Amino acid sequence: MSATPDLLVVGAGPAGVSAALWAATLGLCTTVIEAGASPGGQLHHIHFRPLNLAGSAPGDGPAIAAALADQLRANAIETRCGVTAAALEPAAPAVRTASGERIAARAVLIATGVRRRRLDVPGERKLEGRGVSFSATQDRARFAGEDVMVAGGGDAAYENALILAEAGCRVTLVVRGRPRARREFRDRVAAVPAIDVLEATRITAISGDDRLRAVRLDGPRGAFELPAAGLVIKVGVIPNAEWLAGALERDPEGYVPVDEHCGTSQPRVWAAGEVTHPPLAGLAVAIGHGALAAAAIRTALRGE
Ligand SMILES: Cc1cc2nc3c(=O)[nH]c(=O)nc-3n(C[C@H](O)[C@H](O)[C@H](O)COP(=O)(O)OP(=O)(O)OC[C@H]3O[C@@H](n4cnc5c(N)ncnc54)[C@H](O)[C@@H]3O)c2cc1C
CATH class of the missing domain: 3.50.50.60 (FAD/NAD(P)-binding domain)
Structure with a gap:
């Protein structure tokens, strides 16, 4: 030097x-x-x-x-x-x-x-690139037609849910507290039947061996698990x-x-x-x- x-x-x-x-x-x-x-x-x-x-x-x-x-x-x-x-x-x-x-x-x-930012839950790092994703734009072809989840409550999470729905996915959007996304994104998501929004719900674990199979959640209904082929994390x-x-x-x-x-x-x-x-x-x-x-x-x- x-x-x-x-x-x-x-x-x-x-x-x-x-x-x-x-x-x-x-x-x-x-x-x-x-x-x-x-x-x-x-x-x-x-x-x-x-x-x-x-x-x-x-x-x-x-x-x-x-x-x-x-x-x-x-x-x-x-x-x-x-x-x-x-x-x-x-x-x-x-x-x-x-x-x-x-x-x-x-x-x-x-x-x-x-x-x-990561969720820092069990399974997240192990399954990164094998179902755990940080970008719907990058992975929409891989997830097309599957049951997938998006984590986050801001504009990016809502936008990613819309991208995946356009790719033919059935999307569960998991919002930890109340949504922070702008009204225009929330209205667009509300108009898409293929997107289900779960508010006040936390992701507590991600499971699968060779690839992501299910996501464990905790919300107003208590703890439960949903099958998913993909999870896009957009939490800031x-x-x-x-x-x-x-x-x-x-x-x-x-x-x-x-x-x-x-x-x-x-x-x-x-x-x-x-x-x-x-x-x-x-x-x-x-x-x-x-x-x-x-x-x-x-x-x-x-x-x-
Ligand atoms: C998926 C995605 C899509 C985006 N799309 C757009 C878009 O369409 N239009 C747009 O304008 N912007 C977009 N952005 C945002 C844009 O990329 C950022 O605003 C921009 O990169 C910020 O530049 P930066 O130099 O401040 O920081 P960064 O790009 O974060 O660069 C910081 C650098 O510092 C290095 N570094 C960190 N810590 C250390 C350390 N301790 N020692 C040495 N090096 C370190 C990192 O490795 C990195 O190379 C997008 C970002 C993402 C993630």
Whole structure:
């Protein structure tokens, strides 16, 4: 690795890559570390061409992720994949990696995004990819015509139930409390006879050997089991920010609050993208946020 870089970007999702590209054009020597095997973040889960991204996306999420990796290479930005940040030393600033390495920089940008929330019930991890799914779009062909379930009460859960019903599935939508989905989604679901909504009901276990066979539930009728060939889990996301505990201010949900210049509670640490809980989650917002952060960091470093 080169001598102390101006900027260490943690996370090579759209926000981190955008920040690194802007930092390079602003003349900052930048290193990117990424826990995953390649840049892209959540793009690796988008199995369609995003319709709301301005410009001509090269294809689905993985295709855009590959384009981001190409851009990092083309700009000779040092990018180290398979390196997980485990702790932040905010005053230095520096990042300790999971393997014990210490990476110092003049500024650190946190762009670690979010990950999908799991149910954390028995059988969930064992049957992932064998009936347990996180995307109806990805798995609708596999589930077509079957009895399936969707877990969650927000827009994404309702939308996934509609996608599966369109694929000819009989869908049970399991909502833990009261639905949070917008009225338009609830009305559309209510109009589809193939979707049954169970409110105030929790999934307590998922069973099956080689593949998912049944889901155990607990609701107003007590505990019971329903057979199912698939379960799509849409219960929200969690910020990848646990590693910042004690080093940086976080909100009650674990997100990193930032000011309009992406500044955090520590003067040499900035944050961008979904880890900051922007009012709208999306590629355009993450990319724009990364650019704003890079410009703010450039201004701060120039004053030193
Ligand atoms: C199924 C799905 C469909 C979507 N569809 C759309 C769409 O149509 N249009 C749209 O605009 N948006 C869509 N999005 C949302 C979009 O993908 C996100 O808004 C965007 O990826 C957020 O970018 P980010 O850089 O903030 O975070 P992320 O994409 O989450 O990237 C964060 C990166 O940080 C890395 N990381 C995490 N922790 C560490 C650590 N400790 N050390 C090092 N690296 C770490 C992660 O591995 C990841 O690569 C979709 C998302 C999903 C899941």
